[in-house]
Amino acid sequence: MAGKIRQMIDLIIHQRAKNNPMLERVIKTKLMLKGVNPKKFDMESPDDPAILLKLERMMQMFK
Amino acid sequence: MHIQTAFSNKDSAEASVRELAEGLSAFDPKLVLFFASTKYIPANICQLMQNAFPGAEVFGCSTAGEIVSGQMLTNAIVAMAFSAEAIKDLSLQVVQDLHDEQHLTNAFKVFETHFKTPMADIDPTEHVGIILIDGLSGAEEGFIESIGDLTNVTFIGGSAGDDLKFAATHVYANGKSYQNAAILAMLKPGVDFTFIKTQSFRDLGIPLEVTKADEFSREVMEFNGQPAAASYAAAIGTTVDKAPEHFIQNPIGLVIDGEPYVRSPQQIKDSSILFYCSVMEGMELSLLESTDMLDDTKQSIDQAKEELGGISGIVNFNCILRTLDLTQKGQTQDYGKLFSAVPTIGFSTYGEQFLGHINQTATMLVFK
Structure with missing residues (x-):
């Protein structure tokens, strides 16, 4: 399977930033500090379970 | 003036706190933030500070050197008092076990109740968080990462020091001293604010x-x-x-x-x-x-001043490695002077927090 990481990154940015460019930058920085560089993932990227776990946790905690 | 500072380096904790309180006596603070050398016994200094300002929320931590407007200090205590105009609302939480995430999520539930808003909806342009954390816990990365997951509000702060003894660091709140703990303060300032993150x-x-x-x-x-x-x-x-x-x-x-x-x-x-x-x-x-730390820091302060249209207070979390570098180069006085014109307190930290846990950086909360 591929592309799930890209989808989740986009979802997290959309969910948290709500089209605010300043918040988008902050969230991308937080992702990079977690070791997830948004620029490195596209719809062809394999679904790495360790990265998916980090992203799922990030989504779950922001409620 | 909605923000005032004071410092003391007297030998006894009692005399130092008395001097601080006298320096801030014309002021009725809503919040008092302080940073103190470990020459002051932790359990004593936090109790004395709370007693000196009974009507205020009081929190702080131990240090590896202190900063006050115009000076870098050692073996001292520095304090910043905020009026109710400077800080409209705040909630202070002590997270007593840095390795148990439930303690952190419980603190954020209290913030939600206090501000009557789900964390996801608390406006990061109107709120700011301060974090002071045990500097020898080794837990800062995971802790600040979890905070970043829980909220869009920016938390900025530093890891407590102990005058380079690397034996025990302390955070203080409500008259008590804590280890393996963090103080989280969620503030709603009444004035504009911004952040400086500068590394040379x-x-x-x-x-x-x-x-x-x-x-x-x-x-x-x-x-x-x-x-x-x-x-x-x-x-x-x-x-x-x-x-x-x-x-x-x-x-x-x-x-x-x-x-x-x-x-x-x-x-x-x-x-x-x-x-x-x-x-x-x-x-x-x-x-x-x-690169040149003095030039870079000055530029960052000037940019913040331009952005806000003036500065009424700076809280500076300055890495101990920067302080040691300044000391080696004989530049501590020059660094202190960068903050002469603005009410400033700060301390030399064992780590800095801004979105993540970082090193050799000064993170600063700047108020208009």
């Missing part, structure tokens, strides 16, 4: 990709598929034996949009390098080279 390094464009690491022990075993120590030394152009001589001037950094998030090497262990904060496998880091 430029990116040399020499990549060091982390190919093997143990993030929990802050150890990097390999850069670019080679033993970390040898790879770092080669990037510098020196030998492994001499590489530690370059650690202060040439740390490495995760460069995001041109902005380095510094990871400082601490020591070489066999063929690995131990860092002052964790480095994750897969991170593409870059070798950095030091």
Whole structure:
């Protein structure tokens, strides 16, 4: 399977930033500090379970 | 004036707190933030500070050197008092176990109740968080990462110090002293605010990709598929034996949009390098080279002043490695003078927080 990481990154940015460019930058920085560089993932990227776990946790905690 | 500062370096805690209280006596503070040398017994200094300001929320931490408007100090206590106009609302929480995430999520539930708003909806342009955390816990990375997951509100702060004894650091709130703990303050300022994150390094464009690491022990075993120590030394152009001589001037950094998030090497262990904060496998880091700290800091303050249209207070979380570098160069007085014109307090930290846990950086909360 591929592309799930890209989808989740986009979802997290959309969910948290709500089209605010300043918040988008902050969230991308937080992702990079977690070791997830948004620029490195596209719809062809394999679904790495360790990265998916980090992203799922990030989504779950922001409620 | 909605923000005032005071300091004291008297020998006894009682005399120092009395002097601080007299310095702030014309003021009815809603919040008092303080940073104190470990020459003051932790359990005593926090109790005295709370008693001196009974109508205020009082919190702080131990230090490895203090900063007040115009001066860098040692063996002193510094305090900043905020009026109800400066801080309209706040909630203070002590997280007593840094390794149990439930304690952190409970603190954020209290914030939600206090501000009557779900965390996801608390406006980060109107609220700011301060974090003071045990500087010897080794837990800062995971803790600040979890905070970043829980909220869009920016938390800024520092890791408590202990005057370079590396024995025990303390955080203080409500008249009590804590270890393996963090103080979280969620503030709703009544004035505009911004942040400074300044580190005096430029990116040399020499990549060091982390190919093997143990993030929990802050150890990097390999850069670019080679033993970390040898790879770092080669990037510098020196030998492994001499590489530690370059650690202060040439740390490495995760460069995001041109902005380095510094990871400082601490020591070489066999063929690995131990860092002052964790480095994750897969991170593409870059070798950095030091620039002029006084110039860079001045520029950052000037930019913040221009952005806000004036500054009424600065809280400066300044890395101990920066302080040691300034001391070595005989520049501590010059650094202190950068803050002469503005009510400022700060301390030399064992780590800085801004979005993540970082090294060799000054993170500052700046109020208009």
